[in-house]
Amino acid sequence: MPRWLWLWMLCMAGAAQAAGQSVEPSVFRALNAAQAAQQQGDYAAARRALDAAKAKSDSPEQALLWRSRGYLAWAEGHNAKAIEWLGKALDSGKLDTETRTSEQLNLARLNLLERRYAQVVSLLAPQQAAASEEILQMLVQAYQGLGQPAQALPLAERYVQGNPRAADSWLQFLVAVNAGLKRYPAAERWQRQLLDRQPDRARGWRQLAALQQLSGRHDRALATLRAAHSKGLRFNAAELDNLVLLAGVAEQPWQGAQLLTGMLEQGLLPRTAGREERLALLWWQARERAAAARIYRELAGRSGSAKHWLNLAQLELEQARWQDGLDALAKAERAGAEPSQVRAWRNWAETELSLVRAKRLASAG
The missing domain is CATH 1.25.40.10 (Tetratricopeptide repeat domain)
Structure with a gap:
């Protein structure tokens, strides 16, 4: 649905609700004139009609004028201003229950467009027990925007469980x-x-x-x-x-x-x-060093790579297989491994192997 048509339908619904209330005649005429001008795309005329209207402070008429200013700002693409006017209308406490529910939803839509996720949650969370698909979608998106996906999960699960399709x-x-x-x-x-x-x-x-x-x-x-x-x-x-x-x-x-x-x-x-x-x-x-060593032994045998032989040597030494490690180091050295690296591993292996042999001799003696 085109955005202008959607807004027009919202305004039409708002006018019908206003007509059902006891509204001071001059304000009622101003609201209707502003609505008619807005439907024709004459936003300046709509603004003049609203500016000319006079309403008592803290009255239902004042709330309805703020509400109409909000929709006019929305139609003009001024979302932040629309949020301000609709918020004032809601906060006034002068809208009837049905109108208030509708405006909360529209204000949530606007806040979502502006990525004001906390405000979306504040407006819609009280309604989530009996929320429609659209409200659940907006709440899920808002919680994601706030970096709180865990809050969105139960809402999404509830919707899917209640709607198998x-x-x-x-x-x-x-x-x-x-x-x-x-x-x-x-x-x-x-x-x-x-x-x-x-x-x-x-x-x-x-x-x-x-x-x-x-x-x-x-x-x-x-x-x-x-x-x-x-x-x-x-x-x-x-x-x-x-x-x-x-x-x-x-x-x-x-x-x-x-x-x-x-x-x-x-x-x-x-x-x-x-x-x-x-x-x-x-x-x-x-x-799992034995399994890793088996694969590196096969790789080194096929490739002759110094890297493969050196990895095999390290694995053998980590398993205290000193002589096997020294044999692999010798092959790594012949394959061009870094001499200082081979030397360091060899010194450690030879020292450990000497200790093992000394213990064996001591035990035999």
Whole structure:
């Protein structure tokens, strides 16, 4: 609906309400004249009509004139001034109950346009027990604007539960906010409802797997990807790699390593040196050093890379496998590793190995 037509309808409704009240005749005529001029786009004439009207202080007529000035300012695009006039009309306490409810909603709309979120909440929160979809949407948006998504959640949940055919945007909001608050099981529940509506969208399956991964359930994430794959849906490598990266962001290297292992073994991702190196790093971060060392040993044997040999050496030394660590250091050195770095690791390993041998001799003696 065009904005001017919407405003015109609001003004028409306001005139009818004013006519139903006991209004001083000269003010009533001024309100009607201003409304007629405003409908024709003659804002100057509307302003003159309102300026000419005289109303007693602290009277219903004064509140109605303020209200009309508010709508005139709104029609002219002066939202801040409209907020000021409508606010005065509401604060006067001279509007009838029905008109007051309508003006609170319109004032909330204006405040939302101006990103005055606290005022939106102040105006609408008392109505939220029996709120319409529009009021709930405005409250949800206002709480988000205030950085209080947790306050918006129960409102959105109530609306969706009461409206099973609510737009997808409501479900998407519930997924996003719950995930942002690290309420992953709740986010997963709403994501499954989205999937029920759109079972052939690969993106929905990927998002479900991501939520399961973030909640630390790599097995479920892998099962979700397998289920999507069996339905004929395909993900590109970057999308699957990003799921693994999520584990690092969430400080869940073990779960990330398990997920990547499963995707490589089941052919969801092609096996490359880069992914094997990432897998080794994830195992290392998870303190599964034996698994990380096994991968680096295979990588180093194929690549001959000084970096791979040096990583293998460090892993062996961290497991107190001193001689294996020294052997890997020698290969790293031959492959061109930084001499000072090799020397530092070697000095430590040789010292520890000497202590181990000395203890063995002492025990044997």
